[in-house]
Amino acid sequence: MEKIKIPKATAKRLPLYYRYLIILNEEGKDKVSSTELSEAVQVDSASIRRDFSYFGALGKRGYGYDVKNLLTFFKKILNQDTLTNVALIGVGNLGRALLNYNFKRSNNIRISCAFDINKEITGRILSGVPVYDMSDLKQQLSDQQISIAILTVPSTAAQKTTDEMVDAGVKGIMNFTPIRLSAPADVRVQNVDLATELQTLIYFLNSEKQNNEN
Amino acid sequence: MEKIKIPKATAKRLPLYYRYLIILNEEGKDKVSSTELSEAVQVDSASIRRDFSYFGALGKRGYGYDVKNLLTFFKKILNQDTLTNVALIGVGNLGRALLNYNFKRSNNIRISCAFDINKEITGRILSGVPVYDMSDLKQQLSDQQISIAILTVPSTAAQKTTDEMVDAGVKGIMNFTPIRLSAPADVRVQNVDLATELQTLIYFLNSEKQNNEN
DNA sequence: AAGTGCTTGATTGCACATTCACAAACATTT
């Protein structure tokens, strides 16, 4: 494939575009303009055109973008043409919710195995996904060649589990624990910190309130 | 309070600092340097000092920062001195997981009411939180003066529910649906888009792999 | 009390990202 260098900020928006393109396609739409896309995904239309232009001239002036064209293009870019298997580490409340979350429908992602230490659920199949004991982590991950994991273990076990995953060859971690994991540079950690985000929201609301009062 | 203007990026890091300060305080530590903090929260030490300096001179040169001082200061800044009540809209798998999530411990946030349309759970109390019918939304939110809500309803109901919440005076929404909500400018929407983040992670991994191969 | 080492706080330059504004290019109408 091409060796184009895409800005981080752009890369984060690609899945957003992709999802809306799927909807447009299902609705039978043939073309879409940057202005129209802008309203749906709430990104400035100029930014959209800029984002798209990193990949070359995808649109037609005076016409817009061809939905099917864009769709097949993004499908490749985002590796949506092949199913991506990921692992779920830690089957607590949040873990169970994620097991039931349908990543496959619009993202072609599937949780193909889960791990926990709780003997009551290991060895069973939950929501169609086999739950293994933590001691099988390395074996299973390498066998299934899984390079992406979702981490939903208690904070106390976060770093230890991370070390094991890294050891097993995991290259991407979606971290739901509040701990900032330390991992080698070639392992990408995406933090999803629910409490922090809520708190940030509260902070912004209160500071805006103050501005309004002044 | 002061009318200081804090960069977005800084504001997002504040809860992170706060959480680690709590830990330090529990460990009985009196002082902390920006370098030490840096390792724990994985933010450049210069950035930490810059972040802190927005609020004035909090530290002592050649010494570091006084943990208790910082803690009480951030507690006020982040409104952690008073309990913040939030509402949970939509009690599905994810909603239930969030009900069990302990926001109170280190964040002084509490889910004080939940809403759903499922007659099997409305009128009951789940994980200590009363679940009301959706039709009581406006009444309850205004009665309890709740201005922050967590949205975990199906995509199809997202916008309609948002309109109702806005109508009821909600000013901050943590949106777990993949829909980009439209809301008045004074309502802050924080998107937590799990599928998108996973997909971004996959994209980065694959593009890095390509770079390594070249 | 003088000197040494450490840490903050501020300045500066840099890199990245967003937005504006408009020419170029195409579609459509007359």
Added chain:
DNA sequence: AAATGTTTGTGAATGTGCAATCAAGCACTT
């Protein structure tokens, strides 16, 4: 075929955050 309207793609300006650097100030030792 000419004129008009629409939409892209991009140069340039602006905004935003990050990283390196260093003087000022404090603690601690001798």
